[in-house]
Amino acid sequence: MSEVRNDWTREEIAALFDLPFMELVFRAAEVHRANHPHNQVQLSTLLSIKTGGCPEDCGYCSQSVKAESGVKATKLLGVQEVLQRAAQARDQGSTRFCMGAAWRNPKDRDMPAIIEMVQGVRAMGMETCMTLGMLTPAQADMLAEAGLDYYNHNIDTSPERYGEITSTRTMDDRLDTLSNVRGAGINVCSGGIVGMGETRADRVGFVHTLATLPSHPGSVPINALVPVKGTVLGDMLADTPLAKIDDIEFVRTVAVARITMPESMVRLSAGRESMSEATQALCFLAGANSLFTGDKLLTAPNAGDDNDAAMFARLGITPMPITQTEAEAEAARMPRGCAKLQAAE
Secondary structure (H helix, E strand, O other), X not given: OOOOOOOOOHHHHHHHHHOOHHHHHHHHHHHHHHHOOOOEEEEEEEEEEEOOOEOOOOOOOOOEOOOOOOOOOOOOOOHHHHHHHHHHHHHOXXXXXXXXXXXXXXXXHHHHHHHHXXXXXXXXXOEEEEEOOOOXXXXXXXXXXXXXXXXXXXXXXXXXXXXXXXXXXXXXXXXXXXXXXXXXXXXXXXXXXXXXOOOHHHXXXXXXXXXXXXXXXXXXXXXXXXOOOOOHHHHHHHHOHHHOOOHHHHHHHHHHHHHHOOOOEEEEOOOHHHOOHHHHHHHHHOOOOEEEOOOEEOOEEOOOHHHHHHHHHHHOOEEOOOOOOHHHHHHHOOOHHHHHHHHHO
């Protein structure tokens, strides 16, 4: 097992980025094999349970009210529809079901439906993940009591560049929510987006922020920006295509994340539909061991189940199985507080 450190310096992380590419990938592969089953990748499904109309002004997001992307605002999906989609995802091999709502933060009136969704998906034996915006400590406690496994709240980029990406919240706002999630006992899922015109120093700062949290995120999604016409960054990159991150630099980012956060799941997220199989194979070699399946990620296109199955067959990769025991599955069918009481008896 590799040493888990929370005291990485920016200089150390920059030195990893600067390694010869083959040496960096080799080191990352060693760390990965020491901490995770090799040739296994977790399949996750992401469903937009409430699309569009977000009051935030994130420059990458087509769901912002500031964007002219054509995305229409919708109401929160019904519980039964969400559970039906979760069952379909499970039948197609997903072991984690992630639900995202385009909110700055959930309203208290929305919490009962959200809790029903968490409990219903968890009862299917799947890992549950929510991304609903910023959370209060009380809301985080409610989600923990419902049995939520992971809460996603990306830091997006480096602290220095954060104000260029959005003006409606700060990096400290993001870190406060992560603190509330940890305090409630929910696993943290946090990563960001590369290819937004940032420098390598920004990518160093992005990884450094995650790798020096009090505990590493259990899941680290790494997105490649999908430029959407009508968003600030989408329009900017349409005029300056050289700002887009190249494949080798993307793999470097995956490898550095793996080395600095050895026990985390590193997930290939948005942007895969434009990556070659060779690039994705290098990402798996460099330590990525989770990806989103399906044809869509919230509003962005995705590679699709059939393409992924064919790629896995060519690479000799197998989907990570559900590993719950019967006792764990039974615990998943009850609120987390009840499970704790039962364990204490």
